[in-house]
Amino acid sequence: MLGDIERLLKDEIGLDSESVGLSVIRHALRERMLATGIADAQRYWTMVSTSRAEVQQLIDAVIVPETWFFRDREAFAGMARYARTDIKRRPIRLLSLPCSTGEEAYTMAMAMFDAGFGPEDFVVEARDVSLRNLELAEIAVYGRNSFRGKDLAFRDRYFEVVGGGEYRPIAAVRDRVHFKRANLLDVPEVTRLGSHDIVFCRNLLIYFDRETQDRALDRLQQLLAPNGMLLVGPAESALPVAHGFVSAHLPMVFAFVRAPKGVKSVRPRAPTSIAPAKVSPPKIPLPGARPAVLARPVIGQTATPRPRSLPPKDASSVDLQAASLKAIQHAANGGRLVEAREAALEHIRQYGPSADAHYHLGLVQDAEGNRAGAIQNYRKAIYLAPEHGEALAHLALLLQRQGDDAGAKALNSRLGRIMNRSGS
Known part of the structure; x- marks a missing residue:
C-alpha cells in the first residue's frame, strides 16, 4: 500500500519518494490514518483514492515547510537590481512558487520596497500546493524560527509585534502579496497564472525525478515574460541551461534568463568574485534606491554596498x-x-x-x-x-x-x- 501512496503523490504533485525518503511518507501516512481514525492501511487507501479532500490532507501532511525571511539574501538583492534595471512594465509581476508559509513572498515585497519601489509598482503572486501552508501564510504570524541570521534590521522596518514573541508583516507588505493554491505541473493552472517578470522557484525541482523536472521547467518557461528572470535553488542551478536558459550573471543568485535566439548550447557562468577557500560568501545587503530622489514614503531601505577595492x-x-x-x-x-x-x-x-x-x-x-x-x-x-x-x-x-x-x-x-x- 505504501507504493500506492508513493504513486499517488507522484501523480498529484510530482513528488519523487527517493528525494524525501520513505520515512517522510510513512510519517505523513501515520499522521493521516490517526487523524481519520482508520487503523487499517488498506482501508485508508480505499478512502484516499476516492476523496479529493483527503488527497489534499495527505499532501499537506507530506510537505514540511522549511523557510525563513531573507533566506539567501543575495537572491533578493539580485531580484531588486534586475527589477530596477531590466523590467520596464508596471506593475512588475513577481511569482513565488512554491511559496510555502509565506516568508519568501513577503521578503520579495520587502526587498522591492527597500529598492525604492512603491506599492503601485509591483505585485507578488504566491502559490503552493499545500492549503495548510497557504492558510498560515494568510494569517502571517511568525515566530523565532522565521527570523534567522544576525541581520534582523528588516524586522524593525516591516513587522509589528503581535505578542508572545511573534511578529506580523505590516499592512503595506501584506497588501502586495496574493496567495492562492496552484500546482506547477497542472497545465490549465499555469496558463491561468499568466506571465511574470520574476519567478522564484527555489528548492522544488530537487524533489522531482528527471522527467518531472523537464515538465516543470517547460511550465516555468510558460510563466516567464520574454525578458523575465527565473531564480532556482543552488542545487538546481545546472537544470535550467538544458531548457533554453542562460545565466543572468548575478553572483551567488542562481538566476537565469531566456537564451538569445540562435544560441543552442549554453551554460551558466560562475561569478568572478567567488569567495576564497574557507571563507563564507559575503553577505550582500539589499541595494538602496537614492532616498533623496524618492517622492514616496520611505517604507524601508538599506545602504548600497561599497565595492571592494584591490591593492594597487x-x-x-x-x-x-x-x-x-x-x-x-x-x-x-x-x-x-x-x-x-x-x-x-x-x-x-x-x-x-x-x-x-x-x-x-x-x-x-x-x-x-x-x-x-x-x-x-x-x-x-x-x-x-x-x-x-x-x-x-x-x-x-x-x-x-x-x-x-x-x-x-x-x-x-x-x-x-x-x-x-x-x-x-
Missing part, C-alpha cells in the same frame, strides 16, 4: 585575469565551445590554476559530453575554492546522472550548509 600593486594583473575569464564566459555563453575550451586552457597556462577557470573548463566539457573531464575540473574548482557554489551544484548533478546518488546527496548537503552559513 595587484590591480593590473587582476584586470588582465578578469578580462581573460570574461572572454571564456563570453565564448561559452555564445555556444562557441572550442573557443571557450582553448581560452580556459590558455588562462590556466598563463595565470595558473584558478577555481573559475577550472569551473568554466568543466562547463565546456560537460556541454561537449566529456563527463569525466567535467567531473575532474569541477573537483579542481572545489579544491581551490571549497565554497564554489556553482561547481558544487554542477558536480552534484553530474554524479546523480551517473547513478552516484550518495555522492550527489553529500555535495548538495555541503552546498546547503554553505548557503546557511552565509546568512541565507
Whole structure:
C-alpha cells in the first residue's frame, strides 16, 4: 500500500519518494490514518483514492515547510537590481512558487520596497500546493524560527509585534502579496497564472525525478515574460541551461534568463568574485534606491554596498585575469565551445590554476559530453575554492546522472550548509 501512496503523490504533485525518503511518507501516512481514525492501511487507501479532500490532507501532511525571511539574501538583492534595471512594465509581476508559509513572498515585497519601489509598482503572486501552508501564510504570524541570521534590521522596518514573541508583516507588505493554491505541473493552472517578470522557484525541482523536472521547467518557461528572470535553488542551478536558459550573471543568485535566439548550447557562468577557500560568501545587503530622489514614503531601505577595492600593486594583473575569464564566459555563453575550451586552457597556462577557470573548463566539457573531464575540473574548482557554489551544484548533478546518488546527496548537503552559513 505504501507504493500506492508513493504513486499517488507522484501523480498529484510530482513528488519523487527517493528525494524525501520513505520515512517522510510513512510519517505523513501515520499522521493521516490517526487523524481519520482508520487503523487499517488498506482501508485508508480505499478512502484516499476516492476523496479529493483527503488527497489534499495527505499532501499537506507530506510537505514540511522549511523557510525563513531573507533566506539567501543575495537572491533578493539580485531580484531588486534586475527589477530596477531590466523590467520596464508596471506593475512588475513577481511569482513565488512554491511559496510555502509565506516568508519568501513577503521578503520579495520587502526587498522591492527597500529598492525604492512603491506599492503601485509591483505585485507578488504566491502559490503552493499545500492549503495548510497557504492558510498560515494568510494569517502571517511568525515566530523565532522565521527570523534567522544576525541581520534582523528588516524586522524593525516591516513587522509589528503581535505578542508572545511573534511578529506580523505590516499592512503595506501584506497588501502586495496574493496567495492562492496552484500546482506547477497542472497545465490549465499555469496558463491561468499568466506571465511574470520574476519567478522564484527555489528548492522544488530537487524533489522531482528527471522527467518531472523537464515538465516543470517547460511550465516555468510558460510563466516567464520574454525578458523575465527565473531564480532556482543552488542545487538546481545546472537544470535550467538544458531548457533554453542562460545565466543572468548575478553572483551567488542562481538566476537565469531566456537564451538569445540562435544560441543552442549554453551554460551558466560562475561569478568572478567567488569567495576564497574557507571563507563564507559575503553577505550582500539589499541595494538602496537614492532616498533623496524618492517622492514616496520611505517604507524601508538599506545602504548600497561599497565595492571592494584591490591593492594597487595587484590591480593590473587582476584586470588582465578578469578580462581573460570574461572572454571564456563570453565564448561559452555564445555556444562557441572550442573557443571557450582553448581560452580556459590558455588562462590556466598563463595565470595558473584558478577555481573559475577550472569551473568554466568543466562547463565546456560537460556541454561537449566529456563527463569525466567535467567531473575532474569541477573537483579542481572545489579544491581551490571549497565554497564554489556553482561547481558544487554542477558536480552534484553530474554524479546523480551517473547513478552516484550518495555522492550527489553529500555535495548538495555541503552546498546547503554553505548557503546557511552565509546568512541565507
